[in-house]
Amino acid sequence: MIIILNDDPVYVSWIRRHRDGFVLDTRRKATKRNMTLHRAICPEIRKSKSKRTHWTTRGKVKACAENHTELTDWALEQAGYEPRLCHACNPLDETLPLETDSGDAGSERDLTKLENDILSAVVESAVIHLDNDLEFRMTVGDVAEYLSKTPAQITTAMCHLVGRHLLENLTTASNLAAFPADAHVFPTTRALKTVPAFAELDAERLQAEIDSLHR
Ligand SMILES: [Zn+2]
Structure with a gap:
């Protein structure tokens, strides 16, 4: 597991290289209310919504791991609660096929x-x-x-x-x-x-x- 703070390039590089991984989106002080668990491919944590998206800056933190139990354990340790689960990517639903990220940044039709x-x-x-x-x-x-x-x-x-x-x-x-x-x-x-x-x-x-x- 890695905790990424103030380093968006490292964060983006991690989610690009670990498409099967998981991301816990939280703040520097993790609390019951500010922890959400996502899949690394979730559009909620991949897309740059505004031109000034802050993924890991201004108090935001991303904990990243290949295994979601590590992140849940970390949340319990930090805040005493399990993280909320993202409704967009259902991180713990193993029956869910991995989404393709058509429409993701940089994707165009008819390209290999x-x-x-x-x-x-x-x-x-x-x-x-x-x-x-x-x-x-x-x-x-x-x-x-x-x-x-x-x-x-x-x-x-x-x-x-x-x-x-x-x-x-x-x-x-x-x-x-x-x-x-x-x-x-x-x-x-x-x-x-x-x-x-x-x-x-x-x-x-x-x-x-x-x-x-x-x-
Ligand atoms: Zn999500």
Whole structure:
């Protein structure tokens, strides 16, 4: 079990890597009223609802574990109560099939799983950087590492995403067997629109967000 405080990038990375895991959403001081247990795939704790979502900052805490009993035990120890169970994801209902996360940030129709995974990695990372006003420096090597692949293994999928105007500015060279690991990757306004909080922004605001990633 890990307890994540003031580190949204670590939190997002954890839920991305532990799709079968569980998350206890609470606050720095866990009490009977502020503890909710979710599956790691639950949209309630994955989606960036507003542009300034605070997953693990401003007093919010996420306890994450592969096994939900660890989180329940922790809640009992901290607050003396079992956590509330989320109605959206029914974390303890074992008969429930794991939901697919269609409509999740960075997903688009007609893309392969690898293409969607790449797009999600870039978009989610960009959103975190925008929310926290951090410098965005994602490279092909970073994306490959997230997905436990090599740059060569993701090059074809990335070319397709560039062709569909979802990613941009990878490298000026063409006909490469593999994108260089240090080439920078940026989402396009179209990619950013796959995030609900950004979907309503007009073209000008979206472009301004993209520009702030490029600074
Ligand atoms: Zn939930």
